[in-house]
Amino acid sequence: MTQAQLQEKANIPAQIEEPGIRNWRDYFSFNTDHKVIGIQYLVTTFIFYCIGGVMADLVRTELRTPESDFVSPELYNSLFTLHATIMIFLWIVPAGAGFANFLLPLMIGAKDMAFPRLNAVAFWIIPPAGLMLISSLLVGDAPDAGWTSYPPLSLVTGQVGEGIWIMSVLLLGTSSILGAINFLVTLIKMRTPGMGYHQMPLFCWAMLATSALVLVSTPVLAAGLILLAFDLIAGTTFFNPTGGGDPIVYQHMFWFYSHPAVYIMILPFFGVISEVIPVHSRKPIFGYKAIAYSSLAISFLGLIVWAHHMFTSGVPGWLRMFFMITTMIIAVPTGIKIFSWLATMWGGKLRLNTAMLFAMSFVGIFVIGGISGVMLAAVPFDIHVHDTYFVVAHLHYVLFGGSVLGIFAAIYHWFPKMTGRKLNEFWGQVHCALTVIGLNMTFLPMHKLGMMGMNRRIAQYDPKFTFLNEICTYGAYILAVSTLPFIINAIWSWMYGPKAGNNPWQALTLEWMTTSPPAIENFDKPPVLATGPYDYGLERTHEGVPLSDADPVLSAATNSVLRAEPDEPYPSIVAEKER
């Protein structure tokens, strides 16, 4: 086994006699271990996902019939507002941070994050902020202006809830910024000696791009919300036209964050897919640098496209043209990634386990969302479908078909590392199938509904839309059911699942080179890189160099064959003849 020998020589597993077993109480305490914090993030956000999912199903139940007969229209408005806010700020964004917390120090061979206590603070902001947000439903005056919270509407309805919403989002934004500072410093300063930027796994590149984006864009949302809070509480009129203010300025500030936010929500999972696909295709990733740099390109372009959300807000024509063009350009780096993943799978020895199935579903379904995104970037088309269900379909294909499938791919891929146990394959595949069927059934008909002219954010609609809405609603129920096998599978496997071993997928990135679950402080000594992160199948190209060779560059590096003396026969050929 070439693989096993490589690992044994190159990396020293963490000392197991150190207290490596975590007590369950650690997960409910202010712990500074990045692995505990990562799992705290993931479990917390998953609970919020379930809460947001229940809200989505209540919304869909209301929309099953054209009349407003299930919940009151006011409650309906609050439900979709909270559904969106929870799914964005309490599920997808912090889930990405959770994986980054668990994986980044392991992937770069560090013992922990750069600022462990700051890391714990960033996590512990989330539960109170989330509970505060949901408690606004109990106050009876919940926010109901949509997650965009556009003034002047947000200043006149659900004012108490709006105040709570602003506080909560400010707190979650703070958490996100503190996390990003930590990721950036960790990635830039704490890579193991010998790991340059171009030896980092692609998930690290994705988090580098994401964190830079968080750092630059989130504070602008904070500034906008501070001004909105003054309007709401102190009676200023920054965004209130009745007092001479300008609501369009809020839209600019809001989307300056909230468009990059969609990249903050998808880039970490682009990174996840770039990890999962090569491991389970047993092939080197196609276009490592192209994928790495396209993440940076997306995060830069993501900062200069925000006004495409405002084509109908009366922005000047030349500005529309600028934002249309930049938005369409984003399809290029995204396409580079998609084709690189396809080329990675092409001719690979695919292992169709649950993680890989989720990753493949991601690639397929995300493309649909990406294409409808390019359609929406075109000004004439956008004006036609603005604020219709076409937009709802697009964003759910990107965020559910993209981010959420990415989250599940990551969970199935790294669950053995996080817990030391394997998830059940059969129920995992049931989960995957139900999710893919449910999500297409829920969101595909919405494209048609949008083209027919059904508005979003309404509780009642024209009866001619009934049939498609029924399909959407039943699809949403399938999605609700699809979560059950996962929850049971995860809890059962965490307690009783078969032991996974240190490297069940025979992967090459550093997180697999320590114990499962990793011991405290991860590695005894800074690990030494023996291979690139994705050099699958390349071990055989230089079998001849004895693996006992002290120099890992000679014994393991991919191009060590070039170091052979040209006059001498290659050692493996000699060995072959002598046999």
Place this chain on the structure above:
Amino acid sequence: MQSQTIDPAKTALNHHHTAAVADAHHQEHPDHRIFGLIMFLIAEGMIFMGLFGAYLAFRSTLPAWPPEGTPELELLLPGVNTANLIASSFVIHNADTAIKKNNVRGMQLWFAITAVMGVIFLAGQVYEYTHLEFGLTTNLFASAFYVLTGFHGLHVTIGVLAILAVLWRSRVKGHYSSEHHFGIEAAEIYWHFVDVIWIILFGLLYLL
């Protein structure tokens, strides 16, 4: 200069932790706090950039700016205050020079002077607030004026508190040395940041 002898307890060759473990542990982790602080200040700067951007947007969309009937801003006191704040940035830099020479007394002196200058700045702000002829909700300009200067004043307050915290800690002999003085450096960088933001803010609100 410290001698360059090799401490066996601190080398990678020694697997067994010895009495020097705490020290060795400390040495294993390079200090990334300054870099982290700079990242944080980028985020802080972006909040101010957001507010400045909003201010410029209001300014450019409204037909008259400041809106008609806004009393003229007095320039003398804010001008003096600005000079005071800029001067304090040079004063605080002397503290950094002092501590690099292991001169804790000098550092304390320069930090104390900076803190006094910061308090003078804040007092000037309070005086201006109480003597202005417009309130927070008078008009858009007035709201922007109070929110921007108030948000900056909050940062000056935090800066002064950081300086006082450093002074409080420096009472322990040996807490800061020419080698270890993150707190001093951080307070100084933060103070420069607050200063630069004020210069932009002064230009936008008073001069433009």
